[in-house]
Amino acid sequence: MKPETTLRKSKTMSKAGHSVGLVSRMVKHRALYLLVLPGLIFFLVFKIAPMWGLLLAFKDYNPFLGFFGSDWVGFKHFSDLFGSSTFYIMLRNTLAINLIALVFHFPLPILLALMLNEIRHERFKRINQSIVYLPHFLSWVVVASMTFFLLSIDVGIVNKLIAESGGETISFLSEPNYFWALLTAQSMWKEAGWGTIIFLAAMAGVDPQRYEAAVVDGAGRFRQIWHITLPAIRPTIIILLILRLGSMADTGFEQILLMMNPLVRSVGEVFDTYSYTYGILQGKISVGVTVGMFKGLVGLVLIVTANKIVRKLGHEGIY
């Protein structure tokens, strides 16, 4: 009995002491709280508060009954989602778009960076860098607009050239078979140049003496690239690859939305476009929330796993 009371006593005391310390520490940092406050309010209102809306995935939201008046339906929307064929189409599209990007888009900045790194004329290198970085800064609206002027049947210059040379015009923009390739080509055009920066920086860290030594040993350019440059950027490649895999739930949403038309919906529909079409355009709020939540949760698991792996490899993750 006795030891317990003393224990309790000391606990309360330390608790009180702690809280006094806490208050005084908070007072000491009051100016910092003032600095953090606007951002904090922002996060609470615009990032945390919408989480409340996730509950709508378990209700049958009816605008006339409101949030509290609408009926709880449990996991009905989820089972509807998993039972629909659209779900598997969206899953397939997301995987296909990501895998094609992984095979074609991912290696291109590495290759481009290796090539740029081999340029010996500084000015030629800088001019080319300025050119290939530029598309990164354009909006998807502008990129999509340019695509129309290049590839569409009615105003596309490419089809005009095909027709002039006696070929048959190709409906690049409304043919489901070309849709994934089109998306990949667009993002390669827009982002591949920009993607070289991080690799070029890693290459700049290589000691030039190593190349000189390799030349003395009789190594050609390819062997220098293979044995010196590539190993230098290998950690960067691995980290970016893992993080890329971690963001598999994401597909270029604005891009797909802009390139989408009724003829390619079957290959273009992904979780975000579905959530937008049903949740916002058609007002089926609960369906839109459910799809968005599913995508968010899958994305969460993927990115947290990817970050863990990167950290296990001894690198700093994204957080």
Next chain:
Amino acid sequence: MSFVMHKKGLTLFDWINYSLITLFSVACVFPFLYVFSVSFTNPEVYVPLKFYLFPEKWSLESYRYILSTNSFLNAFKSTVFITVVGTILNVIISFMMAYGLTKKTMPGQKWMMGMVIFTLVFSAGIVPNYLLVRELGLLNSYWSLILPSLTNAWSLLVIKSFLESLPPELEDSAKIDGCTDIGVFLRIIIPLSMPAIATFTLFFAVGHWNTYFNALIYLSDSSKWTLQLLIKTLVIDSNSMAVAQAGASDENVVPQETIRMASIVLAMVPILVVYPFLQKHFAKGVMLGSVKG
């Protein structure tokens, strides 16, 4: 390494390499050149679908037309307003918060970091965000494009790691001299952060200028449209309609090609004007970011 090159001149490897890079660069600029030259072509001599590398007959007619339309001028003004106000608030709030987050002794710092990181890996999604903006009565207000993106987790983490890389001695000595936390922030941290502030000003500004989806769902009133929405309607909608109902052409609805291309160019001009700065500072930003990821 350059001594090797001067002795040997260009090898076959170099020739192939230089040609391939030139090819890629040409592919990058080709759409620009095409859009530029059509936009500057005199509409009277313009032959639809003829390929122009340079205008046959230069003219500012398309620009004069598009700049005389109210819809374009309004969209331009809206976009400038959102970009300027949004960017200023972004920079102020992000740097203030990131500085606070560097202070691990501040009670609650860990909890705040946890919240920021949580929003980095999970978001409620399109529909809940839309509902929130609607409940706040922000639909069809420019604030719907400014307030929901006042700052973001990624920028905060990058700015925070930048601030942590600053030498702590200056801050310490300023405190010994009796400077308050806010005084340190304003007189020491801000001046030292000018390169990062420049980088993030550009980051945020380009982001606001290019925003499309949020504008699409939050601004349904066409008198409030931003440039990106207007161009999407002007260029893509008239096209995808043509794609969907091939054959059913409506010449009067579809704006002339030269005018449509001029509007694209005008939407790119601010980006192209700041591009020299963008390139310099963005590359730095990527490297700042790569410290973290």
